[in-house]
Amino acid sequence: MNRMYAVVAITKHGVEIARRLVRQLPGSDLYYMDKFARGDEEALGITLFTGSVRLILPDLFRRYNGLIILISLGAVVRMIAPLLKDKKTDPAVVVVDDRGEHVISVLSGHLGGANQLTRRVASILDARPVITTASDVQQTIPVDLFGCQFGWEIESFERATPVSAAVVNEERVIVIQESGEPDWWAYDKPLPGHIQVVASACEAEEQEFDAALVVTHRLLSPDEEKRFLQNGVLYRPKVLVLGIGCNRGTTLEEIEQTVTETLAELKLSIKSVRNIATIDLKKDEPGLLALCRKYGWRMDVYSPEELNTVSLPNPSETVYRYTGAYGVSEPAALLSSGAEDWLLPKKKSGNVTLSVALVPHPRAGRENNE
Incomplete structure (x- = not known):
């Protein structure tokens, strides 16, 4: 992988927007149809292609961390569907409409970074970011990204989906943080009342909760694993x-x-x-x-x-x-x-x-x- 992002356009207006975007987005490569060639593509490192964009997407999907595609949302969904493998490995996919008014996070919003990329592209284009991930919309804990800014590593990912559901559905969530950076709450508002933070597993023993986020450098005992990870996610801070x-x-x-x-x-x-x-x-x-x-x-x-x-x-x-x-x-x-x-x-x-x-x-x- 030589670059981080591939920007793809197939219309006249899309090409204009895409050329403007790559000038301000470091690490991006531009691909568009050869019928829109202007003669400066080789000098600028732009790749021209002939035929359907569907033919080049599998290669781009494999080579880049993120794809920014200036095509209709429905068309993109149909084209990338056969390429999807796993949320941990699929690249971020972002769609921009043909007038550059909306930037939509389509795939790998959290782990792949599509939500962050969406905001970045929207800022460059002075467009409106469209993000539908519940934790982002509600401004709460993103379970699959919790502590990632500090380098925390998720050890048990199996229950991430139900734990995320508990967070966004405002069920009783306990954060057991025995070590690691404490300033993980990123929003300018109080921590929601349904999320309780305690400093040790011992302190959590008598608490009632529906889901748990456990942040510790310790190896949990079998009893702790049974109690806290039955519907919980374990994070390893670098401490x-x-x-x-x-x-x-x-x-x-x-x-x-x-x-x-x-x-x-x-x-x-x-x-x-x-x-x-x-x-x-x-x-x-x-x-x-x-x-x-x-x-x-x-x-x-x-x-x-x-x-x-x-x-x-x-x-x-x-x-x-x-x-x-x-x-x-x-x-x-x-x-x-x-x-x-x-x-x-x-x-x-x-x-x-x-x-x-x-x-x-x-x-x-x-x-x-x-």
Whole structure:
């Protein structure tokens, strides 16, 4: 995929609107019928096509994140119907009318970003955005996008549809947020009364609710899963920092085994790991770099002087002789996370030393209608 958006037009007026749109929409490619050629298409990177637009749509559907089509809504629906696979993978599809007055979100409004793209295109064209997704219209929690602006990951998607229905139908919804960014409510109005926020699963035990949104870095117990996920969705905020020290040449396999086993022992989800942290001497350590590539983690590195600013319960003279720092995993975890203490101060396993810290956020729970 070379570009993000394909803009497609098949009428004279549509071509005019489309040419104006791509000039102001970075990452977009323009396609229109060759009978409307003006002679500057090659220089501008515009692709001309002959025959029915239906013939090029399967390729565009596969190659682009979003399609902006200046054709009638009914025609677009008929053409894309055979191409639909899954809401998690289908591209965003947006339709613009032939006068550029309305921009309609047609497909993949949330996960595919069509609603956001619709607003962006409408702003460029000074048109009216048409969005029918209930959570957007009602200005409430979009279950399938909850926390996405912070990088939260949905672990259990199976109940997303009934939980979304509970939210928009104003049933009793409980948000159990044990960690992660608290400022997820995006609207300039109070949280609706039917949505209750609590700061822990324990606090939610005695509550009555019809659906649950669970935001935590913990592995839930079987009883918690049964109670909260029977009609609930589980989100993993990126809040764990792994401070890692290792001997030179330690393999990816050994580091990964230490990480996965330790997180399992602590009952923490690997999906909530935000990054690793270590001493700058290890910034080119192959095993650590391979771990970051495999899981998509960043690596924060600190000088010995920076690490030594952190007070340690058991500073190591041995580590100091080799690195100039009295510790690596423990101070690196605190410096990177901003935490004042560790979930795990230090665990030594073979060639690896691991510490775990939790990124602090203000209290997650909030009162309704604050």
